[in-house]
Amino acid sequence: MSGPGDLVARLRAAGCVFAEDEARLLTEAAGDPVPEALVRRRVAGEPLEHLLGWAEFDGRRVGVAPGVFVPRRRTEALVHAAVAELGPGAVLVDLCCGCGAVGAAVARRVPVELHAADVDPAATACAAVNLRGLGTVHTGDLFGALPPRLRGRVTVLVANTPYVPAGAIAAMPPEARDHEPRIALDGGADGLDPARRVAAGAAAWLGPSGVLLIETGAAQAPVLAAVFTAHGLDARIGHDDDRDATWVLGRRPAHFCPP
Known part of the structure; x- marks a missing residue:
């Protein structure tokens, strides 16, 4: 001792x-x-x-249980960006929710219909505890985890997708590299593969003028904004200097007809 x-x-x-x-x-x-x-x-x-x-x-x-992604302070910026787009009774979806930290923080500020989803059962087990009384937790791969009744109804879809380039994971601090699930870190060759998948499917789930928010790296943000635009979303980049956080916001145009 x-x-x-x-x-x-x-x-x-x-x-x-x-x-x-x-x-x-x-x-x-x-x-x-x-x-x-x-x-x-x-x-x-x-x-x-x-x-x-x-x-x-x-x-x-x-x-947060062993083997589950630890939420970072910079991701608090997503909370504030989401709250700015929400009103009472709105529908919030937290994809790649991990332990449910983002959804819980938003739901404590605004009374929303909250759905959180992650592909990792260890993460959703944590989220179910953290979101008790605040929302519903689903286990599955991105939109495949969500109930179909949410299609076209989501006010804000927030996603802290993995965005570390695969080749950079070996250089991460051992706390993350050796103890957090690789699926929560690895964003593919340029770090944006999971974000691209979310952007490709988001418009079908967002309601008119609904918003997609994805955290990303500052250097990746212009690329991701172009991806949002290619999928019919009006994109802009946000940055929080205090938290050193960057995200891309994509709004579904009211007139947009998703496939």
Whole structure:
């Protein structure tokens, strides 16, 4: 077992930038001293959030199990972009929902009909807990997971699709590379393959003037905006300097007739 001083030193030596904060959180979660097995897991690179069982997102704790993608602070920008497009009773779909952090944060601000979906059953198991009383969770591949009655009714479709280029995954921090599911990271050759699939199918699910929001990298955004335009959406790029977040918004024209 590790006492406070020793724990901070070991975390710092392992490369943990916020060693003092991590030591405090581990001590609060597991007691003082922190069990050696837990310390070894963190020193070996396992995400702190997986050890704690939660991640902080949008000012709240959301449950995150080992092997599930950890929501990043930059994705809070998607929450605010979605809320700006929603009113009470609107239909919100959170695709590639992971643990359900985005949908939960939006639904706490606006009373919406929320549907969240992910292809990973481990992720949707977390989402079902985090979204209890807020929305419905579906397991399946993108639009194939959604109930058909939502076609043409969605007000906002938000998707934090994987957007790391496949060739860049090896250079990611081991916390992500070794402990988060590759399916939640790998965006294909240029990082945009999953986003292209969402953009191709979105118009059929959006209602008139409905909005698609996808988080992406700053360098990828112009390419993704062109993809949105090619699928009949009016596209614009958004950026949040404080969170270093970039997204593309695509609005379905009111007159647009999806295939």
